[in-house]
Amino acid sequence: MIxxxxxxxxxxxxxxxxxxxxxxxxTMGYVTAATFIWGAxxxxxxxxxxxxxxxxxxxxxxxxxxxxxxxxxxxxxxxAKQHPSTR
Numbered sequence: 001m002i003x004x005x006x007x008x009x010x011x012x013x014x015x016x017x018x019x020x021x022x023x024x025x026x027t028m029g030y031v032t033a034a035t036f037i038w039g040a041x042x043x044x045x046x047x048x049x050x051x052x053x054x055x056x057x058x059x060x061x062x063x064x065x066x067x068x069x070x071x072x073x074x075x076x077x078x079x080a081k082q083h084p085s086t087r
Contacts, residue, residue, distance in 0.1 A: 013047035013050045018040055025039065
């Protein structure tokens with residue numbers, strides 16, 4: 001089951017990245033359906049990993065419990081331990 005924080009972060013990151021891509025494309029004058037398709041694709045491709053890594057940063061103990069052992073996740077958890085707001 002995907003927990004609520006992860007689900008919320010995924011939606012926020014995907015929408016933010018996708019929206020930024022669409023706004024950038026429309027600003028440059030690309031007013032076609034391809035602009036929106038690229039926004040959706042890049043939002044999903046970049047937003048989901050970013051949201052999950054953000055979740056690892058926000059919930060270091062929980063991510064360790066479920067077995068997130070990526071090298072990047074380890075670095076993020078180590079940084080979270082040193083961050084003053086997580087003490």
